[in-house]
Amino acid sequence: MLGVLVALLVCLLMIHFLRQLWSHKSYPPGPLRLPIIGGTWRLGIKLYKDTVLKMSEQYGNILMAWLGPIPAVIISGYEAVIEGLINHSEDFDERPVTPFVKAAVNGHGIVFSNGHTWKQQRKFGVTTMRKLGLGKKGMELQIEEEAQQLVETFARAKGQPFDATMAISNSICNVICAVAFGHRFPVQDREFIKLMEAIEYLSKCIGSVSYLLYELFPWIMERLPGPHKKALAYLEDFLSFARKEIENHKKCAVHEPQDFIDFYLFQMKKSKNDRNSTYNEDNLAQCIVDLFIAGTETTALTLRWALLFMANHPDIQEKVHKEMEDVLGSSQIFHYQDGKKLPYTNAVIHEIQRFQYILLVGIPRQSSKDVNLCGFFIPKGAIIVPDLRSVLLDPKQWETPEEFNPNHFLDKDGNFVEREAFLPFGAGGRVCLGEQLARVEIFLFFANLLRAFTFQLPEGVKELNTDPIVGASVAPRPYKLCAVPRSSSS
Template sequence: MLEATGVLLALLFGLLMLEFLKLRRAAAHLPPGPTPLPIIGNLWALKFQLHPEILMQLSRTYGNIMTVWAGQTPMVVLSGYNAVRDAFISHSKEFADRLITPSFQLFVGENGIAISNGHMWKEQRCFGLKILRKLGQEKEGLDWRIQVEAQSLVGMISANQGRPLDPRGYLTLTVNNVISAVILGHRFPLEDELFQQLMESTDYLISLFGTNWRKAYDAFPWLMKHLPGPHQKVTAHITFLRHVMMQEILNHQKNLTGKPYDFIDFYLKQIHKTKDDPSSSFRESNLAQVLAEFFLAGSETTITTLLWALLYLVANPDVQETVHRELDKTFKSSQVILFEDRKRLPYTNAVIHEIQRCANIGPFGLPRQCVQDTQVQGIKLKKGTIVFANLASVLNDPNHWDTPTRFNPRHFLDKDGKFQSNAAFLPFSAGHRACFGEQLASTKLFHFLTSLLRAFTFRLPQGVTEINFEAIIGTTVQPHPYQICAFPR
C-alpha cells in the first residue's frame, strides 16, 4: 500500500514538473511576468481575481507590458498611458479582435457588437454609431428622451422629502427607461410587470458575469454545464431578454412609419435596404442581440458611475457648491440644459470627468486578441495573443495627472478655469474597440447629474460621519450600499 502511494506521488510530482517546464518554455516567448505555477498559473499571486491595484504593483516589477497567467492561459497586461496608447491607438487595427470565451458565447453569443469579430463586427458597429449620432441630432432625440427620465428621477427623490434613501433603486428604474426610450422608442410605466422582469433578468446576468462562477465556466465549460449553481439560470434569463427584444421588433414591423424614430426603426430600414446583399449581417436576430447588449452594457455602467458621483459630491461639499453656483449663474431655473451646453459649464464638465476618472468602474474592459503579429513599444506579440489594458493605471498615471490619487476637478481645467481634455482620460478604453456606447453614456451622465444638482443639495444622513470608498470588484467596480439625503434647493 505504501509503495503504491509512493509511486502515485512520484507520478504526480513528475507530471507537475513537466507542466512547470512546459509553462516556462511558453513564457520564454512572452513579455516578462511572475513565474506561473502548474494548473493555477499566477492566480495565487493575483488572489484569484484581476485586481487593478495588484496588477499595478506587479507592473512596477515586470514592466508596463507584462504577462500574467489565468490558470493555463497567458494574458498580456498593458499598464500606463504610453503602453495603452501605443497598442490600442497607434496599432488599433492589430488589436481589433475580441477573445470569445465559453462564458461570452453563453451570455451574448457571437452576434451583435460586443463580442463579434471581422465583417459582422465592423458592419454592426459602424451602423450602430451612425444611428446614435442621428438620434443625437434629432429634435426629440437623446437630449429630450434622457431629460424626461432625469426629471422623473428628480420627482421620485423629491417625494422622499429629504429622508435618507438608497439611490440605487431610483437610478435603476430611470436609467433602464433611458435605454428603452432610445432603442425601443417608448418608456415603461415604473410599475410595469414586464419592465420589472426585464430589469431582474438584466441585473442577474450582469451580476453573475463578475463572479467566480463565470470564471469557473470559462476554465471548465464541459464540467460546469453539468454542475448545479446560479449559472444554470443564465440561459433562461437570456432567452427571456431576447424574447422581449424580438417582440419589440415585431411590434415595430407592424407599425413602421416613413420617418425612423428609434434605434429599431433605423435598423429595420437597413434590413430592408440590404435584403438582397448576401454579405449583409443585418437581420432580426442580430438586431435582437444588439438591443440586449444595450441593456446589459448600458445600464449598470451608468448606474454605478452615478452612485460613485453622489459619494464624491457628498465627500466634497465645496465642489458641490461650486457646481451649484455655476448652474445658477449660467441658466435660469426654467431653462432646459442640452448636452451641447456642457461647453458653457466648464467646472461642472470637469467634475463629471473627474468622477469618471476616480470611479474607474471598468478598469479593464473586455480582453482583445492580436489580429496579426505586431509590436508594442518594441516587444513582439504573436497573432492570437490575449491582451487587455489596466485602465486604472492610465487614469492614475502620475505622468499625466497632478494628484492621481485625489479627487480633483482641476485635472480638467486650465489656469483660466476653462475645460481642457487630457489624453490619459480613457474610461471607455480606446481605439477600434473603445466602448460603443460612449456618446450615450456621456449624455446620460451629463443630464442626470445636472438635473440632480439643479434640484438638490446632497448630504450624509444625520449621525453618519464617514464615507466608505472601498470598492467591490465585480462586473463593474461598485461602491458599498449606502444612504444619502437629498435636500431641495
C-alpha cells in the same frame, strides 16, 4: 524500479518546463506559469482592483499572466495603453470567444462579435446613433424628460434619507428603452421589472466564482446548476423580450424610422439580396441586449458615485451650485450645450469618471496576429487586457491621481481642459459605441439633480463609505443620502 520511473518522469517534466520557459523568453514577463492553472495563482479567486497594480509594479507595464493554457497580456499606464489600443488598434480589434461568451452570445451582436459581423454591426450602430439624433435635440429632449422624472422621484423623499439606487437605474434603463424601442416603460411594468432584474443579476454574475469556473471548466459547469445557469437563463429571457419588441415593430410599419429597431428592420429589408449581409433578427436581438447591458449599469454606477462624492465633498458641491447660479440664473432645466458655459461643473463630472472608474479593467480584446509590442512578442490569439484604471491614475498624467481633484480638468484661468489620458470609454476600434450617449446622460442627469437639490449626509453620518464592491464592475456600497430641495429651484 518504481523510483527510477518517478525520477524519469520528474526529469521529463523539468525538461518540458525549461523548454517552455526558453520558447517564451521573448514574451512579456509575468507570474510563473504552472501546469493547468497557468498564472491564475497570482490573481487569486477574484481579481481585486489593486492586484493588477501590484503586478504591474513587479513585472512592468506590459506583463503576461497565463489563464490556464491561454496567454493574457495586461497593458498598464498611459503610454503602453495608447501603444496597444491606438497604434495596434487593428491588431487587437477582436474579442476573445471564451466558453461563457460563446454560450451567451454565439457570435452575434456588437460587443462580443468578431470579423465581418462585428464590422458591419458596429458600423450600423454608429451610423444609427447619429441618425437618431445623438448629440442633437431629438435624443437630448428624451434624456431631459427622464432627468426631470428622476428629479420628481427624488423630491418625493422630502429631504429625508433614502437609497437612490433603483430610481437611478430605472431612469437610465428607460433612456435605453427610448433609443431601442422608441418608448419608455412605467417602472411598475412587469416586463420592465424583469428587464431590470436581468441587468442587475448579469452584472453581478460576470466575475463571480461560478463564472470563472465556467470559463475554466465549461464541460463540467454546463452540467451543474448554479448562478452561471441562472445568468444564461436571464440572457435568454432578455433575448425573448427583445424579439417581442421586434415583432411589435414589424406589425406597425412606419414611413420614417423612429428608433434602433426601426432602422435595423429597414436595413434588413435593404440588404435582403446581399449574400454578405449579417443583418438578421438574431443579430438585432443581441444588439439590443448589448445596448442595455453596456449602457445601463455603467452610467447608473457613475451617477451613484457622483452623488456619493458630492455628499462627501460639500465644498465642491457648493462651487457647482454657485457656478450654476452665476451662469444660468433662474433657469430650471439644463441642456447639454450648457456644459460649455459651466467649466467647473464639467470638470467635476470628468473627475468623478477619472477618480472612480466603474469597471475593474477595460473589456478584453484578442490579438488577431503575432505582434511586437514595445519589444515584446505577443502571439496571435493572446487575450489583451487594457488596464484603463491605471491610465486614469497614472502619476505621469495627473497631478494628484489619488485625490478627488476637479482641477485636473481646469487650466490656471478656470477654463475646462480636455485631457488625452481621460479614457474611461476606451480607445481605438473598440472604443465604447455609446460614449456620446453616456456623456449626454451623465451631464444632464447630474446637472439637473444638482440644480434641484443639495445632497447631504444623513444625521449622524460623518462620511459615506468609498470602499467599493468589486466584481466585473466597481460599485459603491449601499448608502442613503438626503436630497434637500434648493430654495432657488423651488
